[in-house]
Amino acid sequence: MSLPNWPGVIENYREFLSVSESTKIVTLKEGGTPLLPLLRIPDIIKAPISLYVKLEGQNPTGSFKDRGMTLAVTKALEKGAKALICASTGNTSASAAAYGVRAGLKVYVVIPEGNIAKGKLAQAVMHQSVVIQVQGLFDQALEVVRDVSKTHPVALVNSVNPDRIEGQQTVAFEICDVLGSAPTFHFLPVGNAGNITASWMGFKKYRDIGRIAALPKMVGVQAEGAAPIVLGHVVPNPRTIASAIRIGNPASWTGATNASVESGGEIIAASDEHILEAYRMLAREEGVFCEPASAASLAGVIAYARKGLFRQGDVVVCTLTGHGLKDPETALSVPYTHISVPPSREAVLEVLGF
C-alpha cells in the first residue's frame, strides 16, 4: 500500500522511462510498496544479516506485474492498440485485465487449463477479460499468443514486451531509494525470468548514474521441478506447487543468466518442500502472507544460510512477488484446527482455557 499521494511508477520515475510529456499514462498507482525488515527469521535461520522483504503483493492487483503493465498498456494505447493479449500463469492476466479496463481496451487472457490459482482467475473474470483456457501448459500458451500478436492487431503484454521489463526495473530503484545503497544480495523467484532481468537492469541504471556505488549479487530461485536454467535445458513438463514459476522454457533465459553471471550471483533451485517451509515461516513468524512462488526467494536465503554463504552484516532483500490471497487453496491445504462451538460465552471461554 503506497502513500496517499504516491503517483505510480511512471510518474515517480519518469526520467528513467520512455514516456513523453504528451503520453497519456494508464495507472492504478502501482509501486511504492513497503520494504519490510524481517524481525525473527534471521535468528531462526542463524544468519547474521539484515533481511528485508519487498512486498510486491501490495501492488493494485496483488503482484509486481503491475509495474510493467502500467508501461506496457500506456505504450500500447499510445500506439493505437484496441486490444491486449497475454499468456499467463495468472498474475499477468489479472494485471492486464485491470489495466485494460483503465485504458478502455479489450483484454484476452490465455491460461493453462485447470492450472491457475483461484484468486487470479477471479480477477480476470471480474475485470471482464475474455478468458481462454488452452489445453496445455504456459509455455505453449505463450507460443500461441506470440504468434497471434505478430499477425493481428492485438498488443502482446507478456514480459517479452520490452515495455514490461522497462517498467519492472522500478522495483530496484525503490529498494535503493529506501536503503540508500544496493543490498549485498537480491533474491527473487524465477519463472519466465523477466523480473530478474528487469531488476538487474534497474540496479545497473542506478549505478551508471551514480545513485549507488556497488551492485547486488542477484540470486534467482527456480522450483526444482521447473528449473530449466539450473539444468541447462528446457523442461517439457514443469511441475511445482508454485504455479507462478511453473515454466519450462523461460522467455528471458539469457537475461537471467546474464544477471546472475555479471553480478556474481547464481540461479539455484528449491524443492517444493523448502518453498512451502519458507511460505509458512513468513506467515507464522513475520505476519507476511505471500503466494508460494514468492516464497522461493526466502527458500533461497534459507539455503544460503544453511551453507554459511552470508557474511556478518550482509544486507539481503527478497522480492515477495505476489499476495498470499491469490492462492487460498494452497494456504488451506495443510491440516488446521476447526473449532466449532455453540454461540455461548461459556463455550468460547472453555476454548480459551479459562
Ligand SMILES: *Cc1c(COP(=O)(O)O)cnc(C)c1O
Ligand atoms: C510472474 C511471477 C513470478 C515469476 O516472474 P518472472 O518474471 O516470470 O520470472 C514469480 N512470482 C509471482 C507471484 C509472479 O506473478
